[in-house]
Amino acid sequence: MEIITKIKKLNCGEVLENVDVKKYTTYKAGGHAWGLVMPYTIRDLQALLKLLNEERVKYKIIGKGSNLIFSDKTYEGILISLSGLDNLIIRDNTIVVGAGYSLMKLALKTARLGLSGLEFATGIPASIGGAVYMNAGAYKSDMGYVVKSIRVLTPELEVKTMYNHELDFHYRSSFLQKHPGYICLEATIILKRGNVEEITELINKRKSRRLETQPLEYPSAGSVFRNPEGNFAGALIEEIGYKGKHIGDAYVSEKHANFIINKGNASGDDIKKLILEIRDQVKKEKNIELKIEQEFVE
Numbered sequence: 495m496e497i498i499t500k501i502k503k504l505n506c507g508e509v510l511e512n513v514d515v516k517k518y519t520t521y522k523a524g525g526h527a528w529g530l531v532m533p534y535t536i537r538d539l540q541a542l543l544k545l546l547n548e549e550r551v552k553y554k555i556i557g558k559g560s561n562l563i564f565s566d567k568t569y570e571g572i573l574i575s576l577s578g579l580d581n582l583i584i585r586d587n588t589i590v591v592g593a594g595y596s597l598m599k600l601a602l603k604t605a606r607l608g609l610s611g612l613e614f615a616t617g618i619p620a621s622i623g624g625a626v627y628m629n630a631g632a633y634k635s636d637m638g639y640v641v642k643s644i645r646v647l648t649p650e651l652e653v654k655t656m657y658n659h660e661l662d663f664h665y666r667s668s669f670l671q672k673h674p675g676y677i678c679l680e681a682t683i684i685l686k687r688g689n690v691e692e693i694t695e696l697i698n699k700r701k702s703r704r705l706e707t708q709p710l711e712y713p714s715a716g717s718v719f720r721n722p723e724g725n726f727a728g729a730l731i732e733e734i735g736y737k738g739k740h741i742g743d744a745y746v747s748e749k750h751a752n753f754i755i756n757k758g759n760a761s762g763d764d765i766k767k768l769i770l771e772i773r774d775q776v777k778k779e780k781n782i783e784l785k786i787e788q789e790f791v792e
């Protein structure tokens with residue numbers, strides 16, 4: 495494919511052709527994409543984006559693919575993984591971390607150093623960039639509580655620092671989500687000094703709770719719907735009798751109704767159909783409009 499040849503000529507990172515997106519998403523579903531590029535540096539990313547813009551080829555930044563539902567049709571564009579941007583500096587309670595670094599790994603590392611603030615994140619299989627984009631969170635905390643600033647690439651391909659107050663963090667929402675041309679390159683996170691044993695105990699308690707309440711033995715992308723104000727999406731789905739309901743191998747989990755799990759060969763389209771059916775059924779029976787937390791990629 496011509497675009498892949500042109501990308502390879504840039505020598506801007508690892509380039510894979512005709513990739514199976516199943517390998518890059520936690521749902522393990524979806525079709526193929528023209529290509530996947532893993533830039534080595536920010537300069538490489540800039541060069542790649544310049545080329546893609548000139549060639550009018552669409553692209554999608556992917557982190558750990560833990561919030562994405564790809565269609566089964568070919569994604570006619572380039573996936574860009576920032577897994578190469580995985581720098582990490584920890585100085586006292588300040589952490590500077592690349593967008594491609596694993597949030598879970600960082601949360602466990604900082605816990606061992608007696609730094610408190612990322613306990614909520616040990617069960618969230620995100621990259622730092624994806625976590626900032628989604629304002630990932632749990633247990634009444636989220637990235638907005640700990641991120642001091644981020645370095646972004648603007649749509650004009652300039653590197654800029656944006657501070658917490660500019661990032662518009664709300665429940666599973668951020669400036670980045672509302673401005674898709676911006677790419678998170680790095681985050682500066684501030685944690686508090688804490689006690690290693692207390693932090694570890696809290697993490698272990700939450701881990702057991704997740705194992706008890708979430709179907710982590712199957713591929714999924716976590717919660718499908720945002721919790722509506724004063725209610726729980728899982729409870730509403732259970733009340734309309736959808737636990738265990740399925741389309742193909744895409745099942746509403748019996749353990750947690752706000753999870754859809756892939757019991758084998760669920761297609762991206764099966765998952766999407768089931769999600770839309772649940773949303774419509776909850777609207778019909780409960781007159782509540784559930785908002786989808788996960789993202790469909792076509």
Ligand SMILES: Cc1cc2nc3c(=O)[nH]c(=O)nc-3n(C[C@H](O)[C@H](O)[C@H](O)COP(=O)(O)OP(=O)(O)OC[C@H]3O[C@@H](n4cnc5c(N)ncnc54)[C@H](O)[C@@H]3O)c2cc1C
Pocket residue numbers: 520554555556557558559560561562576593617618619620621622623624625626627628629630631632666670676677678679710714715716717789
């Ligand atoms: C078992 C399980 C449990 C989960 N539990 C939780 C939970 O408790 N709380 C929670 O909030 N979420 C949870 N999630 C959902 C998911 O982990 C989060 O939404 C996470 O933030 C997604 O990060 P990611 O790196 O995988 O991003 P992806 O899913 O790869 O991408 C998500 C979006 O972010 C964009 N993006 C990714 N990186 C960047 C970047 N560097 N710059 C700009 N945009 C970018 C993508 O383009 C895409 O639009 C869970 C998922 C699973 C599978």
